[in-house]
Amino acid sequence: GDHLILYLCPVLQVPLQVGRMCYSSSVSTTKLFIDGKFVESKSPEWLDIHNPATNEVIGRVPKATHEEMLAAVDSCSRAYQTWSETSILARQQIFLRYQQLIKDNIKELAKLITLEQGKTLADAEGDVFRGLRESLALETGAKNHGVVMPDANKENTLNQLVGAAFGAAGQRCMALSTAILVGEARNWLPELVERAKGLRVNAGDQPGADVGPLISPQAKERVNGLIRSGVDEGAKVLLDGRNVKVKGYENGNFVGPTIVSNVTPDMKCYKEEIFGPVLVVLEADSLDDAIKIVNKNPYGNGTAIFTTNGAAARKYTHEVDVGQIGVNVPIPVPLPMFSFTGSRASFRGDTNFYGKQGIQFYTQIKTVTSQWKAEDATLKSPAVTMPTMGR
Numbered sequence: 001g002d003h004l005i006l007y008l009c010p011v012l013q014v015p016l017q018v019g020r021m022c023y024s025s026s027v028s029t030t031k032l033f034i035d036g037k038f039v040e041s042k043s044p045e046w047l048d049i050h051n052p053a054t055n056e057v058i059g060r061v062p063k064a065t066h067e068e069m070l071a072a073v074d075s076c077s078r079a080y081q082t083w084s085e086t087s088i089l090a091r092q093q094i095f096l097r098y099q100q101l102i103k104d105n106i107k108e109l110a111k112l113i114t115l116e117q118g119k120t121l122a123d124a125e126g127d128v129f130r131g132l133r134e135s136l137a138l139e140t141g142a143k144n145h146g147v148v149m150p151d152a153n154k155e156n157t158l159n160q161l162v163g164a165a166f167g168a169a170g171q172r173c174m175a176l177s178t179a180i181l182v183g184e185a186r187n188w189l190p191e192l193v194e195r196a197k198g199l200r201v202n203a204g205d206q207p208g209a210d211v212g213p214l215i216s217p218q219a220k221e222r223v224n225g226l227i228r229s230g231v232d233e234g235a236k237v238l239l240d241g242r243n244v245k246v247k248g249y250e251n252g253n254f255v256g257p258t259i260v261s262n263v264t265p266d267m268k269c270y271k272e273e274i275f276g277p278v279l280v281v282l283e284a285d286s287l288d289d290a291i292k293i294v295n296k297n298p299y300g301n302g303t304a305i306f307t308t309n310g311a312a313a314r315k316y317t318h319e320v321d322v323g324q325i326g327v328n329v330p331i332p333v334p335l336p337m338f339s340f341t342g343s344r345a346s347f348r349g350d351t352n353f354y355g356k357q358g359i360q361f362y363t364q365i366k367t368v369t370s371q372w373k374a375e376d377a378t379l380k381s382p383a384v385t386m387p388t389m390g391r
Helices: 066-083 088-104 106-117 121-130 154-170 183-197 217-232 287-296 310-319 355-361 374-378
Strands: 032-034 037-039 046-050 057-062 145-148 178-182 236-239 258-261 278-284 303-306 325-327
Touching: 032 066, 088 106, 106 121, 145 154, 145 287, 154 183, 154 278, 154 303, 178 183, 178 287, 183 236, 183 258, 183 278, 217 236, 217 258, 217 278, 278 287, 287 310, 303 310, 310 325
Parallel strands: 145 178, 145 303, 178 278, 258 278, 303 325
Antiparallel strands: 032 037, 046 057, 236 258
């Protein structure tokens, strides 16, 4: 298995023991893993890695050279000759050992994720578990809608909306970034704002943190710009997190939970994926109107409906053109045995993630056609016709 990986390992001086240590002698640089060995890159170009809570540089990774990439590819090609002959049982044992190493070190790995990405430790641990699945093909943008019917369980729905919109600072491909309040459900907006106000913004490794920083200053600037564009186009900011201050992390990339109402489908803040802790709110008079809004949007990654009415749920799941649908489930990510079925502009590729389609992605079909006839040994002239069964 060593030959199969081009590996950019963590860059921090953390007491993590997963197999062999992969840190270079210099704390600030990262080694490449090629042909079963950790090697220093000869690249003249390096990328700084920042802690998004402080913007301090915590490490540097190389832009691998063309020769280093070729060396990794050549190693993989050579390894394929033996790996392709390895039995399923043997492969299974290797990956089960790998999985156990990850589970044994989940807290250390989560700390690294939080330090480099900013999300809370609890969320980072969830990422490690989810990372044990395979992700295949190409997932693109998303604009995930949550349709709230007036008959929905209010308490549960408000909690679900807040958690799905602002968890991981909204930096999830499946974040529920858009709410469509149907009919009288529009009256729930003040309570929605109050729930979001209760979230605690802090560095991800701090106890009690609910919302961590965005990944970079550029991401923060982009999110703030999209909020501002909504205001310029007539939307109303009910909860504004642009000026949030976090004591001890004044240089961090923080944006607090933000709720923007009076949004219409022609606004930039609706059309673009914000990828931040921002919930844009639209209103619809009926379920039919809500379905039209969702289907007119080009993305089809995920959506949810909140209702206690089975008929409404059935209508929505049948008529909405989105690949992953939740009924009272705000982030409808499927279990690993099923495929990740984002659709339309949210997906590019031949097969989806996970499940049977994930296996098909890695499978190349081979067809062998054989024929064994006693008379072939005495055949005197060539056959110029296509062979047929039974002849």
